[in-house]
Amino acid sequence: MQEAETKNGFVNFTEKVGRLTVAGVEEIGMGAMMVVETFYWLIFGRREKQAVRLGAIAEQCVAVGIQAIPIIALLAATIGMMLAIQGIHTLRIFGAESRVTVGISFSVVREFAPLITGIVIAGRSGSALAARIGTMKINQEVDALYVMGINPVRFLVVPAMVAMMIMLPALTLFSDFVGLFFAGVYVNLDLGISLAAYADETIELLSVDDLMHGLGKSAIFAVLIAVIGVVNGASVQGGAEGVGKATTRAVVQSISAIIVTDMLFAFVVTR
Amino acid sequence: MSETPEPQETETSAPRNVIEVRDLVTHYGDRMILKGISMDVHADEIMVIMGGSGSGKSTLLRHLMALEHHTSGTMRILGQDIDELNNVELVDLRQKLGVAFQGGALFSSMTVGENVMLPLFEHTKLDRKTMEIMTRMKLQVVELGGFENLMPSELSGGMIKRAAFARAIVMDPKILFCDEPSAGLDPVVASQLDDLILLLRDALGMTVVVVTHELDSAFKIADRITVLDRGEILFIGTPDELRASDNQRIQNLLNRVAEDDTMDAETYLNRLTGDEPAYRPL
Numbered sequence: 001m002q003e004a005e006t007k008n009g010f011v012n013f014t015e016k017v018g019r020l021t022v023a024g025v026e027e028i029g030m031g032a033m034m035v036v037e038t039f040y041w042l043i044f045g046r047r048e049k050q051a052v053r054l055g056a057i058a059e060q061c062v063a064v065g066i067q068a069i070p071i072i073a074l075l076a077a078t079i080g081m082m083l084a085i086q087g088i089h090t091l092r093i094f095g096a097e098s099r100v101t102v103g104i105s106f107s108v109v110r111e112f113a114p115l116i117t118g119i120v121i122a123g124r125s126g127s128a129l130a131a132r133i134g135t136m137k138i139n140q141e142v143d144a145l146y147v148m149g150i151n152p153v154r155f156l157v158v159p160a161m162v163a164m165m166i167m168l169p170a171l172t173l174f175s176d177f178v179g180l181f182f183a184g185v186y187v188n189l190d191l192g193i194s195l196a197a198y199a200d201e202t203i204e205l206l207s208v209d210d211l212m213h214g215l216g217k218s219a220i221f222a223v224l225i226a227v228i229g230v231v232n233g234a235s236v237q238g239g240a241e242g243v244g245k246a247t248t249r250a251v252v253q254s255i256s257a258i259i260v261t262d263m264l265f266a267f268v269v270t271r
Numbered sequence: 272m273s274e275t276p277e278p279q280e281t282e283t284s285a286p287r288n289v290i291e292v293r294d295l296v297t298h299y300g301d302r303m304i305l306k307g308i309s310m311d312v313h314a315d316e317i318m319v320i321m322g323g324s325g326s327g328k329s330t331l332l333r334h335l336m337a338l339e340h341h342t343s344g345t346m347r348i349l350g351q352d353i354d355e356l357n358n359v360e361l362v363d364l365r366q367k368l369g370v371a372f373q374g375g376a377l378f379s380s381m382t383v384g385e386n387v388m389l390p391l392f393e394h395t396k397l398d399r400k401t402m403e404i405m406t407r408m409k410l411q412v413v414e415l416g417g418f419e420n421l422m423p424s425e426l427s428g429g430m431i432k433r434a435a436f437a438r439a440i441v442m443d444p445k446i447l448f449c450d451e452p453s454a455g456l457d458p459v460v461a462s463q464l465d466d467l468i469l470l471l472r473d474a475l476g477m478t479v480v481v482v483t484h485e486l487d488s489a490f491k492i493a494d495r496i497t498v499l500d501r502g503e504i505l506f507i508g509t510p511d512e513l514r515a516s517d518n519q520r521i522q523n524l525l526n527r528v529a530e531d532d533t534m535d536a537e538t539y540l541n542r543l544t545g546d547e548p549a550y551r552p553l
Binding site: 032048049050123132136139141143144146147148149150 | 334336337338358359361362363365366368373375376378379380389393394443445448551
């Protein structure tokens with residue numbers, strides 16, 4: 001009897017793992033298709049009589065990028081100052097606090113600016129995208145697009161994904177400047193190094209490769225956030241509760257994907 | 272100079288079919304939902320599709336709107352076999368179809384006017400002013416003139432349905448599909464929507480396909496009625512023929528006689544398919 005229960009438990013566990021694996025692979029496949037379809041509509045939309053509208057992309061750029069500037073500025077400034085505080089504190093042990101600029105420059109440009117920008121956009125725009133598509137799905141608005149002869153991927157997904165691919169690197173660049181500037185302000189206040197000297201040293205230390213490292217990562221983050229938002233939104237079932245779950249799932253998955261990708265990217269690029 | 276008179280359509284001539292469905296079989300997963308449906312919808316008629324819950328009427332409507340892929344059978348809409356259409360041809364066909372969804376399906380981020388204008392904006396090269404005029408005209412038809420700047424959330428249930436009708440007819444479709452137009456509305460507003468459907472058929476010459484379970488509404492507007500039961504067609508004919516039917520299930524439907532429908536979920540799904548369940552719990 002007990003043996004049968006153990007066997008049943010094992011079968012159930014295996015079945016559950018199998019189902020989850022299949023569902024996961026399905027979602028990854030759907031995400032990959034979404035990326036392919038996005039580029040398809042961008043390139044061949046006009047031939048299909050459904051060109052992607054620049055106005056829709058611009059609208060999304062404002063929502064994803066422009067409206068996120070205040071929060072990105074606040075967090076970038078905070079991160080920059082935090083790095084300066086921590087860097088000076090650590091280097092003081094060795095009496096090398098004047099070299100803090102090295103740590104700040106590389107950390108902000110290569111890691112923290114893309115990471116913090118990606119996380120903010122995942123929480124702000126990735127969740128909004130999942131909620132929007134999920135709500136549209138349960139309200140039959142996606143069906144309405146189909147029957148009006150409007151491809152939902154072209155109409156909903158392409159503008160959001162393109163806007164993220166434009167605005168995330170742009171915001172990361174903005175974040176670089178804000179983070180470095182406020183770190184410089186703290187360095188100036190604490191160590192008395194002038195802002196001009198700090199800026200000179202930062203420019204001397206950083207190469208275009210460092211800048212592109214951060215911006216390249218942010219472009220990948222943009223695709224991840226958009227795809228995860230869309231896949232979760234499109235998978236919504238069961239009304240408002242389903243939308244809530246999909247939104248939460250989209251944020252958690254996006255942030256996780258960003259952090260894991262960040263590590264992998266850093267590993268691959270620095271080999 | 273003499274003119275050759277146009278051939279007159281006689282009463283005996285066969286009606287022109289705008290929708291032809293033959294042996295349509297559909298599945299959701301392993302479950303068969305529609306079991307070999309064959310039906311025609313004639314030009315300029317109002318065809319009402321009725322049936323109880325789980326009869327397959329909403330599934331049939333989704334197939335008629337080319338929203339789902341069928342397992343087998345053929346479906347010709349406006350003379351075109353939808354299985355043979357490529358993406359561009361399907362988009363062209365869809366511009367000749369209008370759909371008023373049960374809940375309206377208006378885009379909540381757009382105003383009523385923008386909702387109605389969207390098909391024009393996407394599929395025509397008209398200038399903005401002309402599109403706005405056409406939008407206002409369609410909103411006037413559904414008695415929503417002056418409401419174009421409101422958001423859908425500011426409309427009542429009946430107004431949302433009428434706005435959905437305005438969007439559905441803005442491209443002057445040849446066929447208008449309506450999914451449960453009276454659902455959730457009070458009798459007066461429901462009756463107004465019935466009048467609107469009759470107006471659209473008579474004034475704009477549209478063929479209208481309506482899915483409903485409201486008997487009063489069906490008898491008021493229908494030229495012909497199709498009754499679905501468990502994925503099969505039980506009846507196709509005029510409202511008078513339907514009333515005269517001696518089929519017990521039809522009489523139960525017409526007289527609102529409850530059948531012994533007490534069943535668990537598995538039985539319900541089996542009723543839909545008539546098959547054994549695809550998945551058996553261990």
